[in-house]
Amino acid sequence: MLTPHLVSTAVRTALAEDIPWGDLTVSLTIPADATVTTRLVAREPGVFAGGPLIIETFRQVDPLVRVTEIVPEGAAFLAGDVLAVIAGPARGVLTGERVALNFSQRLSGIATLTARFVAAVAHTPARIADTRKTTPGLRALEKHAVRAGGGANHRFSLSDAIMVKDNHLAALGARDAESTTAALSGLRERAGHTTSIVVEVDRLDQIPPVLAARPTGILLDNFSCEDLRAGVELIGDRAIVEASGGVTLDTVGGIAETGVEVISVGQLTHGARALDLGLDAG
DSSP states (O other): OOOOOOHHHHHHHHHHHBBBBBBHHHHHHSOOOOEEEEEEEESSOEEEEOOOHHHHHHHHHOTOOOESSSSOOEEEEEEOOOOEEEEEEHHHHHHHHHHHHHHHHHHHHHHHHHHHHHHHTTTOOOOOOOOOOOTTTTTHHHHHHHHHTTOOOOSSSTTOOOOEEEHHHHHTOHHHHHHHHHTTTTTTHHHOHHHOOEEEESGGGGGHHHTTTOSSEEEEESSSHHHHHHHHHTTSSEEEEEEEEHHHOOHHHHTTTTTTTTTEEEEHSSSOOOOOEEEEEE
């Protein structure tokens, strides 16, 4: 997902924000011929993401800055571990420091939180997936971080798949079983056989009329674990069963044990804390 164009554009935008007219401090205090060697050091344990953005940040600031010994995306680390070595002209290293850290701290935080959710359901076949609850303009980066943490990506945008939610059904006048099936009927033919169709329900009695429309998947939103089990049994192998709504690290294991195939977690991206990483000279 992190194509060179996406990485280059994200870094260019971040640098334009951070150094619109150059680095005033560096230009007036650091000699042009000064060099420095720094290390990206973890202050706490986690899972790494954002390496391509670190490399591209320093490339755009000063191509003479070298990023070496960088750990792979998705690598687990401990507090005190060195995640990369950045060396070269001091002006370039100091100017690019904050943008490089912002990217790596944010994305490593998402990867770390995702890995915790993945570990919590490892005893089941359930997959942990992200949502569209991402930072505007940074969705590709944040979804990459979810993958680095072992999670799966849900649809990237509204253009990727059909997901019919309660407000869509309300707008279509679907207020009972008959009108729900009628509203969804023909959707498969209009969408084509390659398009995924997922329909959200929030009650067990909504499942049969939705199944009649032959969706790819059914999303059980804010169901209790008891109702999730009943929903899984009712749907069987006729559609992919997804659970969502208020999923936390405390509840995700129990949700996975109900037999759902996918658990979508908005917290992976909108609730992740930036990891504590630092750039140490010397």
